Amino acid sequence: MRFPLEVVAAVRAVWPADLPLFVRVSAVDASRDGTTIEDTVAFSRVLKALGVDAVHVSGGGVGAGWEHPIGYGYQVPFAAQVRAEADVPTVAVGLIVDAQQAEAVVAGGQADLVALAREAQDDPNFALHAARELTKGSYDAYPVQAGPRLASRDRMLDRLGPWTGPDPVLVEEPTA
Incomplete structure (x- = not known):
């Protein structure tokens, strides 16, 4: 634990106080005699004492054969435990795939x-889509070049209703 703590202390000494310092940890590695969640909680307490603003809690295996439950938010309990027991803000990861799920993790x-990471790779506009979903359709967070046009498109799509095919062209006649 000494080396990463020395690195954190050195960074904190030169990092501006008004900027947050996060440290990413692997909460468990599920290997024999490897890192446990209890180790991570203890480590996170020291990180907090050194001035770390948040612990970014992940988890992973060292080598082959790591068996663990997989499902939506499967690593969130590690972040929750570190947050509760080390009394430090945390960042959660692990198959968080939509805005409602992400909001539930934070709100809960x-x-x-x-x-x-992977959701943003799949959809570089994930954050904008999530903001729109959570604000019930507002494009306010979008750049001015796109938001008003997308809102106009949505109004037109609402008037047209869903595309039902098979004809790929459905033209609305202008109203007077």
């Missing part, structure tokens, strides 16, 4: 933030 007090 399991973590202070969520991180979405």
